[in-house]
Amino acid sequence: MFEARHSMDAPTTASTASGPDGEGGWFTPHNPPSPSTPPAPVSGDHDEGRIPQPRASDEAAAPIAGPGAEPRPAPAPRKDASPDAVLVRRTMEEVGPVADKVTSYFYALLFVRHPDLRPLFPAAMDTQRDRLLRALLTAAEHIDDKDVLVAYLKNLGRGHRKYGTRAEHYPAVGECLIASLARYATTTWNEEAETAWVRAYTTISQVMIDAAAADELTSPAWWLGEIVAHERRTSDIAVVTVRPDQPYPFLAGQYTTLETPWWPRVWRHYSFASTPRSDGLLAFHVKAVPAGWVSGALVHRARPGDVLRLGPPAGSMTVDHSTDSGLLCLGGGTGIAPIKALVEDVAEHGRRRAVEVFYGARTGDDLYDIDTLLRLQQNHPWLAVRPVVDQQAHLQLPDAVREYGPWNEYDAYLSGPPGMIRSGVDALRGIGIPASRIRHDAVEDLVAAAG
Numbered sequence: 001m002f003e004a005r006h007s008m009d010a011p012t013t014a015s016t017a018s019g020p021d022g023e024g025g026w027f028t029p030h031n032p033p034s035p036s037t038p039p040a041p042v043s044g045d046h047d048e049g050r051i052p053q054p055r056a057s058d059e060a061a062a063p064i065a066g067p068g069a070e071p072r073p074a075p076a077p078r079k080d081a082s083p084d085a086v087l088v089r090r091t092m093e094e095v096g097p098v099a100d101k102v103t104s105y106f107y108a109l110l111f112v113r114h115p116d117l118r119p120l121f122p123a124a125m126d127t128q129r130d131r132l133l134r135a136l137l138t139a140a141e142h143i144d145d146k147d148v149l150v151a152y153l154k155n156l157g158r159g160h161r162k163y164g165t166r167a168e169h170y171p172a173v174g175e176c177l178i179a180s181l182a183r184y185a186t187t188t189w190n191e192e193a194e195t196a197w198v199r200a201y202t203t204i205s206q207v208m209i210d211a212a213a214a215d216e217l218t219s220p221a222w223w224l225g226e227i228v229a230h231e232r233r234t235s236d237i238a239v240v241t242v243r244p245d246q247p248y249p250f251l252a253g254q255y256t257t258l259e260t261p262w263w264p265r266v267w268r269h270y271s272f273a274s275t276p277r278s279d280g281l282l283a284f285h286v287k288a289v290p291a292g293w294v295s296g297a298l299v300h301r302a303r304p305g306d307v308l309r310l311g312p313p314a315g316s317m318t319v320d321h322s323t324d325s326g327l328l329c330l331g332g333g334t335g336i337a338p339i340k341a342l343v344e345d346v347a348e349h350g351r352r353r354a355v356e357v358f359y360g361a362r363t364g365d366d367l368y369d370i371d372t373l374l375r376l377q378q379n380h381p382w383l384a385v386r387p388v389v390d391q392q393a394h395l396q397l398p399d400a401v402r403e404y405g406p407w408n409e410y411d412a413y414l415s416g417p418p419g420m421i422r423s424g425v426d427a428l429r430g431i432g433i434p435a436s437r438i439r440h441d442a443v444e445d446l447v448a449a450a451g
């Protein structure tokens, strides 16, 4: 009824040789791009040093779109959009309102045409469903913003190794993606649009494949982690300490993805609750959320001796040690975990930078880690910790911050539920902190991370 009009040749893992600008990209349209259409603007630039770290954090998709450990970039400026970007965005605008249908159709097609790929995905696809399209569309959206896009895709490519994604899987996904878009973008789809999408997908997948291949040289696809301590702090919050099977390098403020033995191939994001420790152990604060498979299992079922799988570290909510600016930190609920890691990081660097932590919770009982924070405050005169309990303060965390300050010499770090991040960013922008000085993980990923 609707057939993608492309054949997929074998992919390459050899950098840019058949990359977006190279000859014979493996996602090759039957109709070659018209000579007047310039090549896709993004090339597989692999110079890590040139990639800026976007502010908001990341990972994106499972077996080609898992939980996003890649920074979710802010929308690219629209001026001077390339012809391909214009076409790609036109398709996205048309399918946006029917994104659910496109995604369901996409997966149905993928699993019918390529049943061998089904085992890479979780048995229940509900959370997964949102991720694939979200990741691909995020990438397509930033088609003209090369540095940001490449950084995002590299992270995505690395993160996909743990799902068992291989280079030869990408053409199958591309075919089904194009077929799904063709079916639902009925008014804007034409040969030109198809060619633009083919080029965009070729670029996207080549950068991901190359990043995965490069990562393979230095890191495992995943780590095993044995739970060595499990401490219940409240009826629904546990501190879980894990010993990885091999060294696990990360930075304070980053996060990882965890898979439990009880829900195979279901991965969720958790921030590291400390700086890298000399004993190599990793700590996570987990709150069991209603109907949360992974969080429920980690809080109520997991015991020392159980073995988890961990994906690679991700996220850019890390301390910039090249400046002496103060740190204004907002941690809501279990969002205090990476904030504690940031405080430890400043302490370990030995520079006396002012650090102000606002620790928000709904009730006094929910301040499950306040003792640790107060101990840190006692030991470090540069640190101020201010608990904000909704029920007592009659105001929420972001509002409390307005009552202190001034904050113009501070970089801001936010961690907590998506609503808190959104209103926190609004509050901070409202009191004059520029967006470039505000760091947090991606709200979309926090929503996807719940469970």
Ligand SMILES: NC(=O)C1=CN([C@@H]2O[C@H](COP(=O)(O)OP(=O)(O)OC[C@H]3O[C@@H](n4cnc5c(N)ncnc54)[C@H](O)[C@@H]3O)[C@@H](O)[C@H]2O)C=CC1
Binding pocket: 255, 270, 271, 287, 331, 332, 333, 334, 335, 336, 337, 338, 359, 360, 361, 362, 366, 388, 390, 396, 397, 398, 414, 415, 416, 417, 418, 419, 420, 423, 424, 440, 441, 446, 449, 450
């Ligand atoms: N890196 C990150 O950003 C991390 C985020 N998290 C997320 O933090 C959340 C923690 O959940 P809980 O402990 O149940 O938090 P919670 O729902 O009990 O809220 C914690 C604090 O955030 C404030 N808050 C909540 N919604 C708000 C809104 N719409 N506007 C303003 N303030 C708001 C509350 O007033 C309270 O002070 C989870 O969603 C988890 O995924 C957890 C760890 C790391």
